[in-house]
Amino acid sequence: MLFFGWFHYHKAAPKLAWFQDVESMLNHHLAVATRTWVSLGGHQVLDPKEIPLPYEFILNRDLWLNFIPICRGATPFFTLNWSKYGLSYFSWRIRSESGLWSIDIAHHHLAIAILFTIAGHMYRTNGVLILTTSWHAQLSLNLAMLGSLTIVVAHHMYSMPPYPYLATDYGTQLSLFTHHMWIGGFLIVGTAAHAAIFMVRDYDPTTRYNDLLDRVLRHRDAIISHLNWALAVGGKVALLPIPLGTANFLVHHIHAFTIHVTVLILLKGVLFARSSRLISDKANLGFRFPCDGHGRGYMSSIGTGSCLLRTIRMYNSISVVIFHFSWKMHIMALRFPRFSQGLAQDPTTRRIWFGIATAHDFESHDDITEERLYQNIFASHFGQLAIIFLWTSRNLFHVAWQGNFESWVQDPLHVRPIAHAIWDPHFGQPTVEAFTRGGALGPWYTIGLRTNEDLYTGALFLLFLSAISLIAGWLHLQPKWKPSISWFKNAESRLNHHLLGLFGVSSLAWTGHLVHVAIPASRGESVRWNNFLDVLPHPRG
Incomplete structure (x- = not known):
């Protein structure tokens, strides 16, 4: 060779x-x-x-x-x-x-x-095949076939094992399934990526008038909208006669939903690769035109940004599939003789296992206590709060770093708000018009932020809250600060804590911010730290 x-x-x-x-x-x-x-x-x-x-x-x-x-x-x-x-x-x-x-x-x-x-x-x-003029189109088709075949192999390796004794070697089965599913997922995402590159670089609408691809592109809005409705409503209507009794049915419904959403996003990225209502000149901007997410008004349908969104959806789909298959292998494995096929099909059993989220790693939880399980879940909630604060701080930072927020605030009648002020020679006027309607600056103006310094301060404050949440999650796992099982099972105290500590205090704090910061800022008054003491909610008191 x-x-x-x-x-x-x-x-x-x-x-x-x-x-x-x-x-x-x-x-x-x-x-x-x-x-x-x-x-x-x-x-x-x-x-x-x-x-x-x-x-x-x-x-x-x-x-x-x-x-x-x-x-x-x-x-x-x-x-x-x-x-x-x-x-x-x-x-x-x-x-x-x-x-x-x-x-x-x-x-x-x-x-x-x-x-x-x-x-x-x-x-x-x-007819003339596009494969002879575009390597990206050819690679896209090859990736589609190979990715689909890889996923089919992943399922056939355990449902119809070709090798003796493979069906009872559960570790090997799980490894082969995970290996092929991840490879198939990445190949399918690559299919849409190279199809979009073909649409941007190699597709010439002047020479392909009224052929099959041209007719599909002319009807792309109707195609995507119908698929959206079919996915959102059609599946629910078709499932109405079936009672939601077992987690087995629920998880297969999740498989169908996540996989079809992923395919829909892949298809949308290809059909709208050259233009869209938000950005009509994508073909001139190029596939590598960056996407800054919230700083540009959530425009993730641009070239590489769309690929990122597709990859995230693929991660979600494959993760659920592997989670389900891992749980299935653990239930049926011979090293767990106390579990049987009948027990695995029992609705109550599945509901409990899915509810406590231990099915993906059953062995590590064999000796876990109920108290320890509640402590782990409680600590993970702080980690989720940290991610939320971190995500919001990114929004503030991008608007302050790449936008014209201060100029727009000072002269809103003559300055158009744009969340990305760095000029690009391919950055056409239709794109600028689209960005002015993106709405990335409005929410921060509404809550009383007026300068880039305010935006940076807010971003740093949210980063501080994110760090505090991570520390709190770690702290509540330490022996000295771990809550007891009685604390978790005190339903009345927990309900009072949520109503008072979360909804009550947060609503009161938000009201105070609107009264003493947002409303005075909307009147043009200077917002200071002592607004709480000397600024009245209304000019007349």
Whole structure:
């Protein structure tokens, strides 16, 4: 292989026309795949090997006849006694090791080889393929096929295990499933990314008028809106007759929702890669045009920003799938004999396991107490608060750093608010018009912030709250400060604490801010630290 690589690069490099001969290339690939499947099927029939586990198969070769009833080598072939090679079809698993019959696998490979042989002679194209003019389009299709195939392999490896004893090796099953699911997820995201790059760089609407892709782009708003409604409403209507009884049904509903949302975002990013209502000149800005999130009015549908959003949705989808599969493997594993299939299907059991969020890491919680579990959940809430404060501080910081907030506040009638004042030669006027309506500056003006110093101060204060929340989460895990189980189960005290400490104090603090900061600032008065003492809520008192 190394020699062929060197030879075809230095001595006999193919021409560009050879790479763009799509029909010949596809026929060639189908022929290679055909030979591969025939060779693999023949190997399984003509050259069976012993299975190393269990050890009986090493000591007694005759046991191999239970898996492949053909151990006659190539003699029947040369003696024209081909009936000896008749492939059977047992259609399901062997009970002893829960694997597919190897004779069925050989039969399967032979059938695929025949289909590919026929397809290699039937394929013809009726028009000019975009694959010959855009490498990104070709890569996008290849990633789509490979990513889909990888995800299919992830599920087939445990539902129809091809290797003996793989079905009962739960650690290997979980590792293979996780490995293939993550690879498939990234390949699918790459599909949409390179399709969007093709739309921005290689697609020419003047030469592709009224073809299939052009008609799809002209109806993209209707397509996306219909898919949005189908996803938001259609699924719920279809599920109305089914009672939400078990967590098994709920988690499959989550799978359907997250996967379809991810695909919808991928499709939207491709269809709106060249332009959208918010930014009509994406094709001129380029795929690498950055997205600053909140500083630009939440415009995450720009090139790489859209890819980031797609990747996050893919993370969510794959994480839920792996969580469910991990829980399934833990429930069915032989090292947990106290769990059975019936218990795993019980609604109460599933509701408890999902509720306490320990199914993804069951072994680490085998010896955990109820008190320790509540303490972990309580501490994690502080971490979630820290993330919220950190996220909001980013919003303030971007508006102060890259916007014209102060200029707009001083002369709102003549200065248009823009959240990104750094000029780009490709930053067209339609984009500027879109940013002026982004609304990134309005909320901070409404709550009384008037200068960049106010924005930076607010961002630092939120960062301080984020750090305090992280420290509080760590502190409540220490032996001296850990709450007891009785504290968590005191429902009356907890309810009073939430009503008074969270809703009461926060509402009172927000009212004070509006009265002593936001309202005076809206009148044009200077806001100082002693506003609480000398600034009246109303000019007349």
